[in-house]
Amino acid sequence: MKFIFGAMCCVLLLRANSLAVEKSQEPVLTRCLVSVVDEARIPAREAGVLLELSVKEGDVVRRGGAIARIDDSQPRFEKQKASAEHDQAIAKATSDVDVRYSVAAEKVAEVEVEKAVASNRRIPGSVTEVELARLQLNQKKSELQIEQAQLERQLSSLDAGSKEVEVLAAENRIQRRQIASPIDGMIVQVYPHLGEWMQPGDPLARVVRTDKLRVEGYVDSSKYEPRTVHNRPVTVSVMFADERDESFKGRIVFVSPLVEPGGDYRVWAEVENRQAKDSVEWLLRAGQTATMTIHSQQPPLPPVHRTVTTVDGE
Numbered sequence: 291m292k293f294i295f296g297a298m299c300c301v302l303l304l305r306a307n308s309l310a311v312e313k314s315q316e317p318v319l320t321r322c323l324v325s326v327v328d329e330a331r332i333p334a335r336e337a338g339v340l341l342e343l344s345v346k347e348g349d350v351v352r353r354g355g356a357i358a359r360i361d362d363s364q365p366r367f368e369k370q371k372a373s374a375e376h377d378q379a380i381a382k383a384t385s386d387v388d389v390r391y392s393v394a395a396e397k398v399a400e401v402e403v404e405k406a407v408a409s410n411r412r413i414p415g416s417v418t419e420v421e422l423a424r425l426q427l428n429q430k431k432s433e434l435q436i437e438q439a440q441l442e443r444q445l446s447s448l449d450a451g452s453k454e455v456e457v458l459a460a461e462n463r464i465q466r467r468q469i470a471s472p473i474d475g476m477i478v479q480v481y482p483h484l485g486e487w488m489q490p491g492d493p494l495a496r497v498v499r500t501d502k503l504r505v506e507g508y509v510d511s512s513k514y515e516p517r518t519v520h521n522r523p524v525t526v527s528v529m530f531a532d533e534r535d536e537s538f539k540g541r542i543v544f545v546s547p548l549v550e551p552g553g554d555y556r557v558w559a560e561v562e563n564r565q566a567k568d569s570v571e572w573l574l575r576a577g578q579t580a581t582m583t584i585h586s587q588q589p590p591l592p593p594v595h596r597t598v599t600t601v602d603g604e
Contacts, residue, residue, distance in 0.1 A: 316585055324580055325505075331493050340485070341360060344359075347477055366460075368463070369460035396432035500572045504583050508554035511554060518546045519584050522588060524584050527581045543594065
């Protein structure tokens with residue numbers, strides 16, 4: 291009995307040690323899929339003839355780099371017209387000639403009225419009532435012309451602001467025909483040819499980010515809690531055609547809240563890619579199969595703060 295009891299204790303102890311070792315091991319995910327992190331199918335935003343195509347398949351572009359140009363002659367003419375009208379409105383708004391003239395005319399009209407009144411004091415009836423009324427009306431008219439000239443300057447200033455908006459709108463229409471890449475990456479497909487008519491939404495090119503890729507795999511939920519893998523560093527290994535094994539560093543950036551029917555949950559890591567020695571070719575490529583080791587025993591890395599950008603910067 292003592293022998294049996296001792297044997298049972300040994301078995302239980304071995305199982306406990308085995309479970310402890312298993313739990314202390316880092317997750318190793320096999321047959322992980324490598325895919326792109328960022329890609330964009332760049333569309334035309336305005337209708338027109340495709341006049342320039344600045345890229346071809348395989349070209350590396352930076353964010354904001356030129357991709358294509360659609361005929362922008364019409365908005366350029368509109369900008370020239372709006373700029374000329376803007377300059378004209380500014381000239382009117384900054385000129386005080388009409389105001390100074392109206393002030394001078396009002397002073398002359400005031401002197402004429404004063405002389406007429408003084409003449410009637412010296413010699414009653416020397417200036418008729420009708421003539422005096424006409425002079426007083428002319429003085430009032432001159433006062434109103436000052437207000438009118440000041441109002442015209444204000445309206446010209448407002449018109450200058452409106453023309454400036456028209457200039458900016460024309461610049462925007464020009465920019466919308468200058469197609470740029472929204473991300474850093476490589477051109478993997480160019481769709482149209484020079485001279486084709488483009489409609490808004492027609493695809494121009496497809497650009498894929500190559501310096502950073504996504505590696506996706508599945509973790510056994512019965513062995514590893516999500517908190518033990520999220521934001522942990524990873525090592526990704528890929529076997530190449532010449533039986534060369536290359537390793538890449540990254541981190542887990544996503545842990546799915548859903549457990550699949552098989553008991554696994556999905557995770558993915560963002561992995562830094564690198565170029566082959568003496569070559570511009572990137573080693574890691576979307577579509578490859580990899581093995582990913584999650585360093586769950588290491589402390590989590592600080593969260594990544596992402597900046598949301600628009601196409602124009604947009």
